[in-house]
């Protein structure tokens with residue numbers, strides 16, 4: 269016997285049920301695309317970086333060479349006015365970090381690296397953390413993660429020559445003004461002779477959120493207290509491989525080294541979500557506290573080796589901007605961290 273025809277009410281209920289199922293499936297797919305998208309992009313990034321010659325088992329895929337450092341941060345009252353982060357009401361915040369050089373392998377010559385870096389992890393008494401990973405350049409060379417991936421590909425040595433294809437590099441510079449500006453910075457910026465007299469820039473926009481929920485867009489830099497001394501090209505070429513580590517150890521034997529945390533406040537015209545565009549120097553700044561480093565240890569076996577200095581780890585009172593490069597960094601660093609920890613575990617298990 270054929271089924272009885274549906275009443276209008278039953279037809280409506282069936283249509284509603286099918287629509288609900290379709291909506292749930294679509295929402296599920298969107299969720300999966302969102303979850304898998306960044307992870308897939310991160311794997312692609314790390315695979316490309318490794319193919320460019322930077323696969324050093326057990327080490328970071330970038331900034332592989334560095335030392336662990338520790339000390340404390342002394343916030344100024346101005347900081348607690350801009351951000352309600354609980355740590356900014358403390359007089360001292362314990363700081364752990366890592367000083368490193370950009371690119372290169374774990375054995376890279378320290379003084380020859382154009383880019384130097386400072387990563388930090390500040391931990392509040394209530395356990396909240398603020399992680400930062402900054403470089404000595406004042407803006408990023410590429411306006412998007414996709415453009416940066418293109419650059420990593422272009423820098424991959426051609427098997428025939430053992431060098432990157434100069435035409436590919438030139439093409440990138442022709443296409444991206446920020447790449448040209450970066451090359452100009454790399455050619456002309458002073459080469460200081462110490463990690464301690466180098467400045468480090470956050471370059472991404474973050475929001476500081478005060479007790480009333482007021483959001484201030486800003487970027488930060490750590491400006492060295494140590495006097496700048498520069499190195500000539502000849503001095504750099506003849507410096508021992510561990511020049512910066514030895515120099516820092518000598519300084520720390522005399523006492524702590526410091527940097528002022530300087531906040532640069534945005535004007536309404538400033539581009540918030542593109543770290544390849546530096547804000548004009550005349551923007552107002554706030555001196556927000558002092559970082560002191562008083563100890564260092566080798567990264568091998570040091571506590572910083574196992575830390576992922578993901579710059580999107582922020583306490584309540586700091587909010588990341590929608591800068592897409594910042595989001596990509598988070599996924600890529602996790603991928604790099606996973607791979608190196610897995611390799612370290614395998615190496616330990618393989619030991620007799």
Ligand code: HEM
Pocket residue numbers: 313327328329330331334366367368385386387401402403408412413416469470471472543575576577593596597600601604605608
């Ligand atoms: C799409 C852009 C970027 C990619 C794909 C990328 C990639 C990486 C990777 C793979 C690592 C190793 C992470 C680890 O194993 O823990 C790393 C480390 C680092 N990156 Fe980036 N990076 C990007 C942009 C930036 C920017 C804009 C800055 C600074 C302003 C920066 C600063 C650093 C620093 C300081 C480290 C070393 C952190 C540490 O000592 O653990 N990176 N980066």
